Amino acid sequence: MEKIAIIGIGRLGLCLALNLERVGYSVVGVDLNQQYVDSINSKTIDSSEPLVNDYLKESSNFIATTKIEEVFFQKCQFIFIVVPTPSSLSGEFSHAHIDSIITELENHGKQSTTKHIIINSTCMPGYCNSIKEKLEYLNYTLTYNPEFIAQGTIIKDQQHPDQVLIGSSNPQTGLFIQNIYSKLCVNNPIFCHMSLTSAEITKLATNCFLTTKISFANAIGDIATKVGAEPEKILEAIGADTRIGTKYFKYGFGYGGPCFPRDNKAFTQFASKVDYHMLISEATDKANETHSDFLVNDWQLKYSKQETIIFDSVTYKKDTDIIEESQQLKLAVALAKSGKKVLIKEKSAVVKLLIDSYGDLFLYQIDAN
Numbered sequence: 001m002e003k004i005a006i007i008g009i010g011r012l013g014l015c016l017a018l019n020l021e022r023v024g025y026s027v028v029g030v031d032l033n034q035q036y037v038d039s040i041n042s043k044t045i046d047s048s049e050p051l052v053n054d055y056l057k058e059s060s061n062f063i064a065t066t067k068i069e070e071v072f073f074q075k076c077q078f079i080f081i082v083v084p085t086p087s088s089l090s091g092e093f094s095h096a097h098i099d100s101i102i103t104e105l106e107n108h109g110k111q112s113t114t115k116h117i118i119i120n121s122t123c124m125p126g127y128c129n130s131i132k133e134k135l136e137y138l139n140y141t142l143t144y145n146p147e148f149i150a151q152g153t154i155i156k157d158q159q160h161p162d163q164v165l166i167g168s169s170n171p172q173t174g175l176f177i178q179n180i181y182s183k184l185c186v187n188n189p190i191f192c193h194m195s196l197t198s199a200e201i202t203k204l205a206t207n208c209f210l211t212t213k214i215s216f217a218n219a220i221g222d223i224a225t226k227v228g229a230e231p232e233k234i235l236e237a238i239g240a241d242t243r244i245g246t247k248y249f250k251y252g253f254g255y256g257g258p259c260f261p262r263d264n265k266a267f268t269q270f271a272s273k274v275d276y277h278m279l280i281s282e283a284t285d286k287a288n289e290t291h292s293d294f295l296v297n298d299w300q301l302k303y304s305k306q307e308t309i310i311f312d313s314v315t316y317k318k319d320t321d322i323i324e325e326s327q328q329l330k331l332a333v334a335l336a337k338s339g340k341k342v343l344i345k346e347k348s349a350v351v352k353l354l355i356d357s358y359g360d361l362f363l364y365q366i367d368a369n
Contacts, residue, residue: 001026010082014052015155016082021060116140116173117140167196167199221252346366348366
């Protein structure tokens with residue numbers, strides 16, 4: 001049985017580990033949090049991500065550890081790195097967590113047999129090339145393989161990707177990774193093989209195009225609303241053109257969450273570093289802010305001070321517990337601070353987060369579903 005290591009088994013890494021285990025791999029997961037590791041090994045973790053709890057209970061070839069040495073003891077041939085790359089104030093990603101893992105690998109010296117490192121974390125273009133030679137000297141290959149997933153559907157998205165992005169300087173290594181995904185995927189995705197830097201650009205550019213599409217749809221919807229036209233019908237008609245399509249082309253809240261806003265800013269920063277003014281990405285950010293302001297003004301006029309404004313969800317995406325960069329929450333806060341009565345219906349975990357951050361600014365109702 002082939003052995004795979006996942007360094008970083010947070011929400012995304014844990015889903016990847018469980019999906020790989022289900023298709024026949026023996027998986028070692030590494031995380032710094034001992035309590036979290038223990039809850040995985042005892043199968044007592046309570047994840048809000050669909051299917052995680054069930055898949056973990058059914059698993060038999062997945063162990064978690066806080067010791068990276070276990071990766072070598074278990075003789076894992078493939079090592080996936082799935083750790084955070086948080087945004088800096090400038091918008092660029094910090095690779096500090098990946099760098100610390102590379103240092104740990106260096107401490108274990110040159111490998112007697114070739115091992116394959118696969119970086120899943122979103123990186124700035126050029127980063128993988130900056131560490132490639134160091135890893136090759138230690139007898140590791142390097143592949144950049146970010147995933148296109150959404151919180152709340154991670155396991156399903158990993159099983160049904162439209163495309164699998166594989167950036168590598170070694171064609172044979174790319175085929176090894178393709179073989180892994182051929183087993184993992186339920187569908188038949190398109191495998192996109194390219195260089196490391198090309199893959200890094202592709203990851204950011206894909207999300208930037210989606211944010212542009214969302215912002216354009218919302219701008220059309222705002223204009224239609226101002227003149228009493230029908231936003232949904234207009235966008236449905238535009239999206240019927242197969243060159244455009246209906247995905248991410250609805251009228252609603254702006255884009256938010258842990259990926260879209262930061263990828264858009266990071267791509268703008270990368271473009272400026274290579275002396276290119278990425279006007280579209282800058283305009284997309286401004287359009288998202290304009291739409292947010294439009295909604296605040298529109299809802300201010302729509303509701304009287306006596307009415308209670310009800311939000312069925314204020315997470316960035318319904319059925320998740322993530323409030324990071326949530327446009328729904330941003331609207332709710334603006335309305336409540338202006339004196340409107342705002343009732344939020346959410347899961348208890350989300351309500352706790354809101355109370356910790358906003359106290360009694362809102363009325364709350366626990367959603368048991």
